Amino acid sequence: IVMTQSPLSLPVTPGEAASISCRSSQSLLHSNGYNYLDWYVQKPGQSPQLLISLVSNRASGVPDRFTGSGSGTDFTLTISRVEAEDVGLYYCMQGLQTPITFGQGTRLEIK
């Protein structure tokens, strides 16, 4: 399954909203009703960390400024009010079938 993110670069003014799109080449909807789409962020110099699992479930400690949505093949990560600490590379990942695949990554930077 090919994962395609856009944009690849996202300059944002602090306090403004930002959105990242992720599209899959096949539906990520499992027969159990869940879409197996996660979001990860890799902050500078750090390991990746889970942001959101199963489209919209925020990981522990993730602020509610981060929202995931979508279904099937089209997904979106929205940050309602970007802060300086949000700088990093954002990846979507499909966990429906092997090989697990990631999007190319979207680099969020502060203007």
Place this chain on the structure above:
Amino acid sequence: QVQPVQSGAEAKRPGSSVKVSCKVSEDTFNNYALTWVRQAPGQGLEWMGRIIPTLGLAVSAEELKGRVTITADKSTTTVYMELSSLGSGDTAIYYCARSSDAYYNWLDPWGQGTLVIVSS
């Protein structure tokens, strides 16, 4: 949650093998899967495979053409990833991450990463 602890950086010659370790808690070892992901310099994330330690059941990426072996040691609650026939394209940071054992998603938390450099 306790972060997996990985072994230190390695420098290897082309054609050799590398074995990276990932030590986890007993709870993680007994109740989750461990997934391996690598990141070449300036590149994105590449899934390599995963193992359910209690079952010893491993699956790996076909793209690695049988060069990767993922194993688990219950006595030390450590998971290993061995990559053979190394080439320059295998230079990367290798990460292990706790993951769902029922499906393939939910990688959390990730280890600190192990840098492997392949050079003659």
